[in-house]
Amino acid sequence: MPAPSKDSLCAWLAHTTAASPAAPAIMEEDRVTSFSELLAQAQSLAVRFVEFGVVPQDRIVLVLPKTTDAIIALFATLFAGAICVPIHPQWPAERIESVVAECSARLVIHGDTCPPRITDSRTGTFLPWPESPASPDSLPVIDDPNPALILFTSGSSGQPKGVVLSHRAIATFVHWTASEFHITSADRIACPSPLGFDLSTFDIFNMALTGAACVLVPSNIVWMPRFLTTFIRDARITCWYSVPSILSGMLHRGRFADYTYPDLRLILFAGEVFSPPDVVRLQTAVPHALCANLYGPTETNVVTWHPVPTGFDGASPLPIGQPCPYAEITVDPATGELLAGGDSLMSGYWGHPQETSRAFVCLHGRQFYRTGDRVQLDSTGSYTYLGRFDRQVKRRGFRIELAEIETALLNHADILEAAVIATTRPQTGTCLTAFACLRASTTLTPTDARMYCARSLPAYMLPDHILFIDAMPRGNRGKIDYAALSAMQKD
Amino acid sequence: MPIKPQIRAYIAENFLHGSPAADFTDATPLITSGIVDSLGMISLVDFLESNFGIEFLPREIDVDSLDTIEHIDAVVRAKLVDLQSVDLRHGQ
Numbered sequence: 296m297p298a299p300s301k302d303s304l305c306a307w308l309a310h311t312t313a314a315s316p317a318a319p320a321i322m323e324e325d326r327v328t329s330f331s332e333l334l335a336q337a338q339s340l341a342v343r344f345v346e347f348g349v350v351p352q353d354r355i356v357l358v359l360p361k362t363t364d365a366i367i368a369l370f371a372t373l374f375a376g377a378i379c380v381p382i383h384p385q386w387p388a389e390r391i392e393s394v395v396a397e398c399s400a401r402l403v404i405h406g407d408t409c410p411p412r413i414t415d416s417r418t419g420t421f422l423p424w425p426e427s428p429a430s431p432d433s434l435p436v437i438d439d440p441n442p443a444l445i446l447f448t449s450g451s452s453g454q455p456k457g458v459v460l461s462h463r464a465i466a467t468f469v470h471w472t473a474s475e476f477h478i479t480s481a482d483r484i485a486c487p488s489p490l491g492f493d494l495s496t497f498d499i500f501n502m503a504l505t506g507a508a509c510v511l512v513p514s515n516i517v518w519m520p521r522f523l524t525t526f527i528r529d530a531r532i533t534c535w536y537s538v539p540s541i542l543s544g545m546l547h548r549g550r551f552a553d554y555t556y557p558d559l560r561l562i563l564f565a566g567e568v569f570s571p572p573d574v575v576r577l578q579t580a581v582p583h584a585l586c587a588n589l590y591g592p593t594e595t596n597v598v599t600w601h602p603v604p605t606g607f608d609g610a611s612p613l614p615i616g617q618p619c620p621y622a623e624i625t626v627d628p629a630t631g632e633l634l635a636g637g638d639s640l641m642s643g644y645w646g647h648p649q650e651t652s653r654a655f656v657c658l659h660g661r662q663f664y665r666t667g668d669r670v671q672l673d674s675t676g677s678y679t680y681l682g683r684f685d686r687q688v689k690r691r692g693f694r695i696e697l698a699e700i701e702t703a704l705l706n707h708a709d710i711l712e713a714a715v716i717a718t719t720r721p722q723t724g725t726c727l728t729a730f731a732c733l734r735a736s737t738t739l740t741p742t743d744a745r746m747y748c749a750r751s752l753p754a755y756m757l758p759d760h761i762l763f764i765d766a767m768p769r770g771n772r773g774k775i776d777y778a779a780l781s782a783m784q785k786d
Numbered sequence: 787m788p789i790k791p792q793i794r795a796y797i798a799e800n801f802l803h804g805s806p807a808a809d810f811t812d813a814t815p816l817i818t819s820g821i822v823d824s825l826g827m828i829s830l831v832d833f834l835e836s837n838f839g840i841e842f843l844p845r846e847i848d849v850d851s852l853d854t855i856e857h858i859d860a861v862v863r864a865k866l867v868d869l870q871s872v873d874l875r876h877g878q
Contacts, residue, residue, distance in 0.1 A: 385849075387820070515847045518824040519831070522844040544828075691825065742802050742810065742821070749820020757820050 302466040303437050305373040307503040308334055315506050318480060322530070323363045323511040330506070335428045336367045341374035342429035344402065347415075347422055351376030351435055354398040354445065356416075358384050358391055358405035360514040361490050366499060368404050368411070369490065373443055373462075376435040377401070380445045380457070381490035389751045390455065394447050398457060398645055437462065445645050446491055448593050449695050449756065451685070453702030457645030458593045460493075467621045467638040468596045469500040476561050476585070478534065480506030483558070485527070486536040487512040488692075493593045494565060497536045507534070517541070520549025531558040536589075538692025539569035540724065546573055552580040565589035565597060566692035568680065570721065571609035578603055590615035590680070591622075591635065593694070594654065594664050598622035598635040599678055614677045615670070625663065626672060632684060633670040634663035688717040690725040693755040697727075700756055703748045704729060709737035710744065712767045714775045715758060716784065728784050729758035732767055739763075760784075789838070790859045796833050797855065801826060812855040827852060834858070840865040 308330070312320075316331035328336075349355070355372045357379060359365035365381070372379040380398055382391060384405070395403055395416055402422065406412040410424040443462045450456035472478065478501050488494035502509040510530050516522035524545050527535065542564060545551040562577065562584050569588065578586055591598040601616025618624040623636035634656060641664070643651035655662045669681040686697040697715045704713035712732040719725050733739060741761035748757055768779035790812065801821050802810065816822040822830060830852065831842055840862065851861050 513844060515849075516844045518828050519844065519847055520828070522847070525844075548828075548832075746819050746821065752820075754817075754820055754823035757823060 302463040304443055304462050304465060304500055304503060305337075305370055305437065307466075307500070308337070308370055311503055311506045315480060318506055319508045320502055321363045321366055321509050321511065322483070324513060326363055328363050328367075333367060333370070336425075337370035338374055338431040338434065339425040339427070339429040340367060340371035341434055342431065343413075343422065343425045344371060344375040344377065345433055345435070347402075349375050349377050349401055351437075351441065353377045353401040354380050356380040356382060356395050356398070356400040356403045357490065358382055358386075358403060359411055359490070360384055361488075361495065361511055362514075363511070364410050365404075365490055366509070369499070370503075373437070374431070374434050376437055376441065378442045378445055378459075380447070381495075382447060383489045383491055383753065386753050387750050390753065394455060394457070397454075398445060442642055444496075446493060446593055449687075449693075449699050451687070451696040451698045452650075453699050455699075456647060456650065459642040459645050460496075460596070461642050464596065464639050464641065465496045465500060468496060468619075469504055471619055471621060472497060472563075472597075473501055473505050476534065476563075478505045478507055482507035482533045483510050483531060484508070484534045484536070485510045485512055485530065485532045487517045487523070487541055488537065489514075492566075493591075493596050494536055494538070496596065497563070498534075501534075518544065520544040520547070520551070522549075524549040524551050524554065527556060527559060528554055532556075533558050534561040534563070535559065536563040536565070538566040539564045539573070540567065540691040542577055543570065543573045546576045546580065552576065556581055556584070559584050562586045563589055565591070566694075567689040569613060571607075571612055574603055574607060574613050575609040578607060588613050588615060590678075591639070592664075592666055592668075594641045595622070595635045595637075595666070596639045598637065598639060599624060601677065612679060614673070614679045616677050623661065623663070624678070625658065626670060626678075627665075630684070631669045631671070631681070633666045633668045633678065634658070635666055636661050636663040640664055688725055688727075690717070690727070690755055693753075695727075695756050700727065700729065700748065700752065700758060703751050703756075704731055704744065706751070707739070707744065707747050709734045709739045714767060714777065714780055716777055716780050718781065718784065726760075727756075727758045728780075729761045730764050730767065730780050730783070731761060732765065733763055789862050790855060792837065793834075793855050793858050793862070796830070796837075797822075800829065812859075814855075815853050816855070817849045817853045830858075834862060838862050838866065840869065 312330040312334040317329050319327050320330045320333040321328040355377050369379050400416045403414045403416050404411050413422040442459045444460045445457040447455040447457050484498040484507050486498040498509045586603040588601045589597040599616045599618050601614045621637045625634050667684050670678045688695050700715045701713045704710050710731050715729045744761045768776040770776045
């Protein structure tokens with residue numbers, strides 16, 4: 296059998312299915328879907344899309360938790376040559392609607408029914424989910440560099456922005472992980488991140504490429520450490536990939552170290568800084584597993600990595616490590632900013648050519664993404680993350696632009712000025728405090744303000760505290776004095 | 787002390803800055819309105835388990851059954867009744 300096109304994510308699925316049709320592709324609690332079932336259902340749905348009039352590059356928005364049906368819909372979108380836009384179903388309606396409008400979605404797939412509902416976003420009419428298999432002959436042939444996914448992330452302009460990832464960009468990362476971490480059809484991979492996060496490219500597309508089983512973490516236990524610990528044991532997970540916050544939760548509140556995990560051979564983490572003492576705890580709890588720190592913003596996917604060395608003592612931060620073989624990494628000598636190039640880079644921000652050109656810098660004729668991350672290179676060629684140049688923060692692995700929260704507050708008619716600061720404490724992680732100056736006659740309470748923000752912001756972006764102040768502290772040039780606000784917060 | 791006021795006091799102290807809005811009631815959505823986020827939900831479950839001596843199963847952690855003080859109260863009551871019937875059976 297000929298090898299699949301190197302960079303077509305849906306061709307991988309067809310190829311793997313031909314090799315092992317009966318093997319489990321997706322395991323979701325009691326529901327097990329084999330490769331042949333997944334392929335048949337995804338292609339039948341793709342044919343339905345094409346018959347409906349979906350053409351290559353159309354956008355199909357999935358407002359779904361990470362379920363079997365969502366993964367079927369994702370591959371169906373790719374088989375139809377369309378671009379999949381996964382967004383979290385718990386986002387507020389206002390935010391979901393703005394993303395659907397921003398990417399002029401052709402179809403929206405949503406709802407907690409099984410199968411979910413397919414809605415024509417122009418007319419509001421429903422398209423039935425196919426009940427019988429359809430021949431995939433009418434499906435388009437996919438060229439490699441076509442966009443596959445748009446992942447929406449917090450935007451400093453006050454609106455979420457869509458990071459466009461091509462088949463090739465995703466394939467580059469997945470090929471590397473499969474080879475570096477020896478992922479095979481014997482593996483059972485779990486990644487609790489929602490579909491709209493770049494971490495989810497790991498489990499879903501390694502399943503398609505290598506024949507490993509993608510084991511879905513029930514979405515209601517993703518933040519429940521005790522249940523996650525049981526899940527990893529009972530589902531005999533071999534490869535795990537999550538943000539460090541979830542691992543820390545399991546170590547501190549999930550009795551993770553009380554059990555053994557003979558099947559667990561690989562733990563990857565990315566998305567935020569993992570506290571060194573917790574890295575030590577993790578390595579002690581699963582001494583036989585390879586633990587590794589993966590680094591890279593959504594715009595580049597993973598570009599550097601660092602395996603936790605045996606006997607890591609936690610006395611210094613875990614480096615973000617050395618470049619992945621496909622990545623070109625350099626540091627702006629003037630500022631210390633990490634610049635990342637290579638085949639895993641995004642194509643750009645959806646519908647924002649100016650923002651895209653600002654995000655990239657051209658060096659020696661090649662494009663590099665400006666990460667905004669300040670790093671230091673040590674004598675072994677390993678990079679260490681030092682901090683941000685801007686006001687982007689991470690909270691439980693979620694990326695947040697503080698300006699987006701300020702915009703949400705300022706949209707309220709009674710809020711005249713708003714500023715948000717983030718502080719980090721070892722026990723509670725990142726804490727967001729909002730300061731607001733109000734119109735004199737208002738009866739607004741901090742809870743009202745928080746609930747108002749919840750109409751447009753996802754829960755992880757809501758301030759923990761909202762303090763009303765009489766006047767915003769400002770520096771000589773009239774800019775908000777964030778240091779003074781930090782001092783007020785400590786008082 | 788009855789169940790509801792204990793839940794109400796916990797929510798007010800931990801999620802409402804101690805000062806609920808005037809229109810806040812036992813039927814006000816907590817999770818779907820954004821008052822309690824996913825991490826807050828873990829703390830809430832921890833509180834309910836330790837305070838009332840009950841234990842949740844994975845399938846019971848859902849937004850609907852924990853979204854209002856009324857719903858939480860019903861879940862806790864049902865769990866306490868289950869516990870009592872188990873105790874009675876063990877006592878026989």
